[in-house]
Amino acid sequence: MKIILDAMGGDNAPDAVVRGALEAAKEFGVQIVLVGRGADILASMKAQGWDTLPDGVELANAEDVVDMHCDPAAVVKQHPNSSLVLGARMLAQGGGDAFISAGNTGALLTAATLLVKRIRGIRRAAFSPVLPTKDGHAILIDAGANAECTPEFLLQFGCMGSFYAQKALGIESPRVGLLNNGAEDTKGDPLHREAHQLLKRAAEQGTIHFVGNVEARDVPFGAADVIVADGFSGNVLLKTMEGTAMFMSDMMKQMFYRNPLTMLGALLCKKGINGIRKTMDYRETGGSIVIGISRPVIKAHGSSDDAAIRGAIRQAIRAVESGFCEEIRANIGQMILPREEEHAE
Amino acid sequence: MKIILDAMGGDNAPDAVVRGALEAAKEFGVQIVLVGRGADILASMKAQGWDTLPDGVELANAEDVVDMHCDPAAVVKQHPNSSLVLGARMLAQGGGDAFISAGNTGALLTAATLLVKRIRGIRRAAFSPVLPTKDGHAILIDAGANAECTPEFLLQFGCMGSFYAQKALGIESPRVGLLNNGAEDTKGDPLHREAHQLLKRAAEQGTIHFVGNVEARDVPFGAADVIVADGFSGNVLLKTMEGTAMFMSDMMKQMFYRNPLTMLGALLCKKGINGIRKTMDYRETGGSIVIGISRPVIKAHGSSDDAAIRGAIRQAIRAVESGFCEEIRANIGQMILPREEEHAE
Known part of the structure; x- marks a missing residue:
């Protein structure tokens, strides 16, 4: 290789x-x-x-x-x-x-x-970084390659992300969730409502395991293995996680560097601190794959x-x-909308 | 009262x-x-x-x-x-x-x-919660009332948020930023590109102090006092902050409750822990105002x-x-687009 x-x-x-x-x-x-x-x-x-x-x-x-x-x-x-x-x-x-x-x-x-x-x-390639979660990882697709999306793009992101999670990350039946502003099926703007229906149908056809809408709050807690997002809000999700994690890490540093006693405290908690650092460290998870x-x-x-x-x-x-x-290529038929449906968007 | x-x-x-x-x-x-x-x-x-x-x-x-x-x-x-x-x-x-x-x-x-x-x-009311930042607070407008927005909505959110920050939070010349997927002026989809221009013009007219596009990563570090967002991505920002903060707090708890020595560490860092808790506590900042x-x-x-x-x-x-x-009412003329411009959206 x-x-x-x-x-x-x-x-x-x-x-x-x-x-x-x-x-x-x-x-x-x-x-x-x-x-x-x-x-x-x-x-x-x-x-x-x-x-x-x-x-x-x-x-x-x-x-x-x-x-x-x-x-x-x-x-x-x-x-x-x-x-x-x-x-x-x-x-x-x-x-x-x-x-x-x-x-x-x-x-x-x-x-x-x-x-x-x-x-x-x-139709479009997407950036797909790995996000740290409570019990491991989730992948986000798209994290910013496409600020404007159609429902078909999101369907394709869901299927491609699922194949990647299955083949490259070894998750047997990846749970695919759609990033939305509420958990109910009817939430979101027309783009997300229509994408929800397409992902649901793909699940009924056995292509993916769709778990429905996912709220950003639940992403770090492992709500899904594959988080499908339009590139704009996916980018907001990724960067807010990064920013908030940095913000809290800075506060933790201040907490530990306050005085000699807190520095002793840091010493006592060294193992846990390293664990948190490792969980949030992008170096551990690699880069964004362009799917x-x-x-x-x-x-x-x-x-x-x-x-x-x-x-x-x-x-x-x-x-x-x-x-x-190759897996995406072999299953492309399940990710393309018939032409008339595409025009109806 | x-x-x-x-x-x-x-x-x-x-x-x-x-x-x-x-x-x-x-x-x-x-x-x-x-x-x-x-x-x-x-x-x-x-x-x-x-x-x-x-x-x-x-x-x-x-x-x-x-x-x-x-x-x-x-x-x-x-x-x-x-x-x-x-x-x-x-x-x-x-x-x-x-x-x-x-x-x-x-x-x-x-x-x-x-x-x-x-x-x-x-045109639309917006939810506006207070977000914790490095040196104080920022307000987010809209955090989820309007999943679909026009550029004019975002202009109005920026002006209303600025008046609220000035009058109710006592920030003299609030820095208004537009949540976008990059800092450059030309970033984003048509909605955000057009909103950027409207906010820029409002700044030239002296209505607000617009600092340009803001990336989600920089929000916790105080990139702006007023974060203008469409309700969909504003909702993602708010909930990702909440979720990531909860996620990291859980990890901190685990770090401190590991064994008797780490619990001693927690005791030594009590002041700092309380500081972090207070910073991230929604109870300190109140609710979301419906602006x-x-x-x-x-x-x-x-x-x-x-x-x-x-x-x-x-x-x-x-x-x-x-x-x-009353301040919003008195300045409404600066927040409304002429009809032909509105139709051009």
């Missing part, structure tokens, strides 16, 4: 990416292609004590870098020689099995869509350190091995 | 409402009207050690009760003699200065809209205890004294 990695993407590139990649190559025994400025990558390796490329690690030179200010819509045309675009192209051409970037989110989505391409019949693209593409967190990069590589390996893209 | 209180609304009614009301009447020196089943209220009072109605507390009999399963749209017709509907009617007819209920949220919104009525020119109605109406939390009821009464007093409804 060969994982393609954008060496120049993210706040800590290339150092963190190089370190994470080299560690992962050794630990997981996969081949890795580092795409980016050759000189920068080699210098970073040297600075970190590697004199040559280890076995199984290749370097693909890309002189250009896509930064956070690049226009995502124009990135493929304007930055054809960037690490992000070249990495996506390499995946499209079979030069690897999965592509990971911690760079510009919108640009990665565009490059994946235009070069690697969506699975035939899938709906014909091969696995992963958006690692922009502030990824080497542990986060290693986590994303592990996630990519699982995604490739799981064959979830 | 006279505050009308739905004695039968909420999970802990009537006991918690009666207790909160009687304590508040004494503490704040305001008159209170308890609306509900007279026999139940008197029995509750007796059980809690009050033999007669104290000075300044009245009782208005309402034999019917609106429960959580009542259809909000039909409540005024189907439950004319309920405490919720009678209380709203009493406010409309000048029998008090503000109305508080911890009961059915949708029913309260309907009763307020149909009986107390919106301020002339205001846009011609007189102050407050939705107290469904699980309100007596402290939460007392908090909501204090909030109602401030809302009445602040004259924010």
Whole structure:
């Protein structure tokens, strides 16, 4: 298996990416292609004590870098020689099995869509991060790729998310819930009411296990394994979880750093503190998988350190091995609305 | 000043409402009207050690009760003699200065809209709870009254929220932010892009102090004093904050209750723990004010205890004294779009 990695993407590139990649190559025994400025990558390796490329690690030179200010819509045309675009192209051409970037989110989505391409019949690709919950994890689909959605998009998100959870996360019959502003079937705006009906029908046909509407409050308590959302409110959910968790962590830090006695308290609770940190740590769960693209593409967190990069590589390996893209392809018939119904939306 | 209180609304009614009301009447020196089943209220009072109605507390009999399963749209017709509907009617007819209920949220919104009525020119009333932030508070408008919005609604939410924050919360020049899926001006779907332009124009005209788009992640860190949101994503924001805070509090509890040593740790950190609890406690901040109605109406939390009821009464007093409804009325001209522009949406 060969994982393609954008060496120049993210706040800590290339150092963190190089370190994470080299560690992962050794630990997981996969081949890795580092795409980016050759000189920068080699210098970073040297600075970190590697004199040559280890076995199984290749370097693909890309002189250009896509930064956070690049226009995502124009990135493929304007930055054809960037690490992000070249990495996506390499995946499209079979030069690897999965592509990971911690760079510009919108640009990665565009490059994946235009070069690697969506699975035939899938209307939109979606970002799908893993959320921590009381008893494990849930995946959110979509977390922000599509601010505007149709009911059919949400149906497809539900089915794709379910296949991913089943194949890549090993959840036997993933509970699919629709993020809505109330638990009753009739809640929400027309988009969510119609999506509810489509997901219900998909459940009746045996495609997914739909548990109905889910309120944001119940997501951390494991209300569903797959949280289906339009990209706008999914983005609000994800970022509110992150913000509130950071806010409470800051307050906990203040609580423990108050004085010598509270610091003793922190010492006594060390195990529990580490447990909370681990639960809320995005590095443990990997990045957001871009679901709906014909091969696995992963958006690692922009502030990824080497542990986060290693986590994303592990996630990519699982995604490739799981064959979830093939599973979506094989079941596409159940995710497409007949044309007249689509027009009625 | 006279505050009308739905004695039968909420999970802990009537006991918690009666207790909160009687304590508040004494503490704040305001008159209170308890609306509900007279026999139940008197029995509750007796059980809690009050033999007669104290000075300044009245009782208005309402034999019917609106429960959580009542259809909000039909409540005024189907439950004319309920405490919720009678209380709203009493406010409309000048029998008090503000109305508080911890009961059915949708029913309260309907009763307020149909009986107390919106301020002339205001298209929709909105729920506006107070959110805890790093340095104090922010208000969220709308938190769920309107799942579907137009750009004009969001303009009005921004202006009304600003007047409320200024008058009732004492923030001199409230920073108004638009909840969006990115900080750049061009982010979001057409609704949010257009609302952004309207809010920007209102700022240029001096009506509000607009700070642009706000991401959910930054809300707990005080990105704005007034968070403008469509009711769907505002609801997701509010409930995700609640859920994540509960989730993290549960983990903290587990951390501290692990063994005798961690319990000692908890003891050492008691002050800090109480600080976090106080920051995240909805009872400290009161209920959601229903902004846009011609007189102050407050939705107290469904699980309100007596402290939460007392908090909501204090909030109602401030809302009445602040004259924010009058302020909205006086500035309505700046919140209404010319007709042709409205049709262009």
